[in-house]
Amino acid sequence: MKIAFYGSSLLSSYWNGAATYYRGILEQLARHGHHITFYEPDAFDRQQHRDIDPPDWARVVVYPATPDALKGVMDEAAEADVVVKASGVGVFDDELLDGVMRRGRPHALRIFWDVDAAATLDEMRADPDHAVRRALPGLDMVLTYGGGDPVVNAYRGFGAVECVPVYNALDPQSHHPVPPDPRFTADLAFLGNRLPDREARVEEFFLKPAALLPGRQFLIGGNGWDSKAMPGNVRHRGHVYTAEHNAFNCSPLAVLNVARDSMAHIGFSPATRVFEAAGAGACLITDAWEGIEMFLTPDEEVLVARDGQDVADHLAALTPERARAIGQAALARVRAEHSYELRGRQVDEILRDRSGRRAARQHQMEGA
Template identity: 30%
Template sequence: MQPLNIVILGLSITSAWGNGHATTFRGLVRELHRNGHRVSFLERDVPWYASNRDLPQPPYCTTILYQDLEELKSRYASLVGSADLVIVGSYVPEGVAVGQWVVDTAEGVTAFYDIDTPVTLAKLEREDYEYLHPHLIAQYDLYLSFTGGPTLQRLEDVFGSPMARAFYCSFDPELYFPEAQRNQWDLGYLGTYSDDRQPPLQKLMLDAAAQWETGRFVVAGPQYPASITWPQNVQRIEHLPPAQHRAFYNSQRFTLNITRADMIRAGYSPSVRLFEAAACGTPIISDYWEGIDSIFQIGTEILISHSAQDTLRYLNEISEEERIAIGESGRKKVLAAHTAAHRATELVTYYNEALCRKQQAVPAKEV
């Protein structure tokens, strides 16, 4: 296949500060570049990212910073118009106006890349059209969704997307892999505080810690209220830079995954933390959501906890041999299906399918 000319209008690729989009875009674009495709990334130049750019010039794409919608339209119409594939990401500033301009301007395939699908759908239900309007969904040739399962059918049947496809998050195997484990903690959790995640964190970890006083637990992440009472055997780490995430996972016997409420309601929404922890060979104890068994095999690749008692049973009754085997099985699964390289290949496959659909639809429109 001939190399593609791809244009992405995304939240950010230059700064990972306060967002998970940059890491996702970096992995995908890097792998597209490795496969010979040409990528231009257009990013709104905003002050909070400008002062926190950890990768101002990614080596695998042409990065363009634009000031406002007017500059985007006046300077980059030919770039967008001539591209084989144009992708607009979720949370792009003025995303509705940007998206409408893209579908009106692009000659090639257009796609909406939803890195926040459960949040997006909840916003649409509230008639909050911050970056996507229902009428735009039908105009994009392709809807790339971080959520799979029944949500894809809903996007097509209810919102009129001509082609909605699962496009899960991914991890970088060059950054996440097993290291000599120190087993500093029996169970750890990495995540910023949120109101909806705190009750399951309390139930699945903190209550377990209170019942097992000699156990070693850790919670890493910012914004936890001072009002939280932490058991004495739970260590707190206020901020853990991404460069330290691999070492953090490799220092735990087990790691805990807690899922946002919107993601649980949607189902089929694996988080990047799941893949990163699994890539380190650390066995995962997770809350349950519909579709998790389509990502990992429960019992052999991931463990599901519904209570403090479930958590304690895993921590105290699983043998070291079985613990290591679960971690290795989880790692094999994500290496086989969830790297950034897999996503780059999937994107080209989806592009070809969308292009065929678009070409087949042209004569009908011309009649």
């Protein structure tokens, strides 16, 4: 099938945490025989910070962030069998959602793919005229980055015909163990951009342990932290490119995952970083969120912290031997159960099944 996918960026992870998620799933869909065109705007300096060249498994259309260019890429939705609008494109989001769904062929499958469902649902609760709320009756389904039953039930409550979580996963070709890199040496490292709904949790789970353990070394990577006041034992690396993630994860004693406020509240939404770290064989310490057992077993494959004191306690007690054992156990688990090969198979089955159903309904309507 021809898939027209309108998202933030496939080529750049700069201020775009969904990039590796898109790459992992869409590459697998291409392997299942689908023809993918990914439409991304030239915005937020992402094209100046590309992680990859256009891949051979997708056609990538980078369009200027202007109304005229927007109309041109929206018109191409009429050529697709599956039209996907992802959340968080960053420019013309509402216009894109309405425009590509209206332009889709009658038999085309129409999907909203929410890569930040907790935030979108909060917006929808606050705004009865939200663009996604208006669009739901005309969509075949909603796919989400995660969220489990709480997100599924919420979307169904807003009128979605169907909502299916497609969780983050591991691409073992991209994320795997590598030798340590002195640039990323630390006792605890955290990678994530500075965002309003994450900052307080980073203060609690990362900066507080740093203050509690002044003799240990901490490393933070990601955009926006250069102006943040931090303890003297914290180093800031700035943007860490996707190609550097393996070294970033393999060099410290342990790696920290901190969920954003909304994701931690809903649970069942492991970030890309969880699988990248586990795939590199890193010892992962994560803040507590509901459903983690679906992905990694606490105390065996991951260390779970309720607050900053727990992080400090885990780190103080952690030996290189135990860190290595936890990392290896996590690596085995995600390779076996949480690969993008499996996620791609899941989405392929969904697309073929729902497309067949829609075609049958369309045939019945035309014959009536």
